[in-house]
Amino acid sequence: MIKTRLCDLLEIKHPIIQGGMGPFQTNKLAVAVANAGALGVISTSGIVLKSMGVDLGPLAPEGGDPYEVLRRIIHQTVEATEEHGKIGINVMVSAEMMDAARELVRAAVDARGENPSVQKKLKAIITSAGDPLPWTDVIKPSGLTWLHVVPSVRAAKRCEKAGVDVIIASGQEGGGHTAWEPVHSMVLIPAVVEAVKTPVVGAGGFADGASLVAALALGAVGVQMGTRFVATKEADFVQMWKERIVKSGERDTIIARGFVGPLRYLKNKASVELAEQTLEKIPNLFLGRPDVSLDPEILSKELEGTMALLGDDDERALFYGGEVAGRISDIPTARELIERIVREAEEILREMPKKFLR
Ligand SMILES: Cc1cc2nc3c(=O)[nH]c(=O)nc-3n(C[C@H](O)[C@H](O)[C@H](O)COP(=O)(O)O)c2cc1C
Incomplete structure (x- = not known):
């Protein structure tokens, strides 16, 4: 069994996070991932785009007032999640999405405060694509574990100033939104780990047991995966x-x-x-x-x-x-994937000392 500080902080069995993947829905995926013992994450940037008039049809979450839409999604997702499952919300706080981001964060905080089942299962908020400092006063008192995604050491230091609980260091090889000034996981993760005291999760390029072990070796407490989770049976993405x-x-x-x-x-x-x-x-x-x-x-x-x-x-x-798409060759269920990653990682950790320590 691999246990890290991330497991304790998020009350999850395995040190794996499903990344937010807007503007698409990840509600079904989040439930499957949470039920399998990792952190399942609801994506919200599609809610924001719809409220701005960008209609992605059935690809994105339903339209309407972002505060009400997210509260509805939270309740539905939490209800579908087993008792032990833990869910997070991803909110992009980039300049383009600032106003709606405020409503989304408020929706998560309020939904949690209102209902004991939501409070138990809605464990985390992952902010990304912007500055964490303006969010301290809203997120810190909420009881949510706060994770923020960064592409650099400088941004990681701002997270520490803001009081973020876990920093996600996201290398430029990752899918979707990437940094303007690129640094890849192999350099970024240990650089961030050395620069801050806050626990660090690696993102960008992770897909299997070997890459999870590599993240731990670089000083991370777990991994966040996007592309690997798209190619799972329950993912709310089109088959193509x-x-x-x-x-x-x-x-x-x-x-x-x-x-x-x-x-x-x-x-x-x-x-x-x-x-x-x-x-x-x-x-x-x-x-x-x-x-x-x-x-x-x-x-x-x-x-x-x-x-x-x-x-x-x-x-x-x-x-x-x-x-990492180049390292993905199947479409398993979320549970099969997570259990396989952990099994492989345990095997590698057991075998490495025998192979290399003299
Ligand atoms: C389809 C897709 C959509 C994404 N959308 C978001 C998003 O809305 N917010 C965010 O913070 N990151 C987003 N990401 C980044 C992921 O959360 C994650 O950090 C990244 O995929 C990790 O790299 P990997 O693809 O190599 O696993 C997206 C990634 C993908 C593949």
């Missing part, structure tokens, strides 16, 4: 996406501009075109220079590729995905 992950090799990803900054996509016709368009219009993205200007043509191309997820052409649809 899961199969595209299985089909992709380790070189089959590409970075392009999306609504919330640079995004890592699985490589296909649509993402290569989006990257070419980004190179032409926002070259700063490829120079590691943050550029907040939003280009309408890029945004409409992104929306078109997202809506194509509802069709059956896997060259036209835009799929977020990390380099």
Whole structure:
């Protein structure tokens, strides 16, 4: 049995977190992951986009007032989760989403305060894509364990100042939203671990027992996985996406501009075109220079590729995905996956001293 500080802090059996994966729904996935003893996470950026008038149809959560929508989702998800299961909420706190983020955080805090079952199972809030400091006064008194995602040592130090309980150091090989100034997990995780006293979770590139052990060796207390969890049976993602992950090799990803900054996509016709368009219009993205200007043509191309997820052409649809897609070759249930990762990690930890210590 692998037990780390993360297991104690979140009251979970295995030191594994399912990353937030908006703007898509992850409600069913969150329940499956929580029931299997890891932290299942509800994604909320789709709620925000819908409230801004960006309609992703059935791909995103229902529309309406973000506060009410999230409270409803929390209640439904908690009800479907077994007694021991633990759920978290991911709220992106980037500048584009600030107003709605306030409502979402308030919804999580209120839902928890109102109902003992929600209080028991809704354990964590994972803020990402922005500055943690403005959130201390709202999140700290709520009783939620607070995790924040960072791409750098500088951002990790701000988390410590803000009073974040767990820092998620997210390497640039990860799927979806990535940093403007790229650093990958192998360098980022130990650098963050050395710079702060707060426990650190690694994200970006994790998929199996070997990579979990690597994260622990680098000083982390667990891993957060996105791409690996998309390719599971219960994940609320279209089948074409899961199969595209299985089909992709380790070189089959590409970075392009999306609504919330640079995004890592699985490589296909649509993402290569989006990257070419980004190179032409926002070259700063490829120079590691943050550029907040939003280009309408890029945004409409992104929306078109997202809506194509509802069709059956896997060259036209835009799929977020990390380099780790190249290490994924099956679509197990969340429980099979989590139990396999832990089994492999235990085996490696048992065998390594025999193999290497003289
Ligand atoms: C489909 C998809 C959507 C994502 N959306 C979000 C999001 O809404 N908020 C967030 O903080 N991170 C988001 N991420 C990042 C994940 O939470 C996670 O940190 C990342 O996938 C880890 O890297 P990996 O893909 O190599 O496992 C997304 C990732 C994917 C693959």
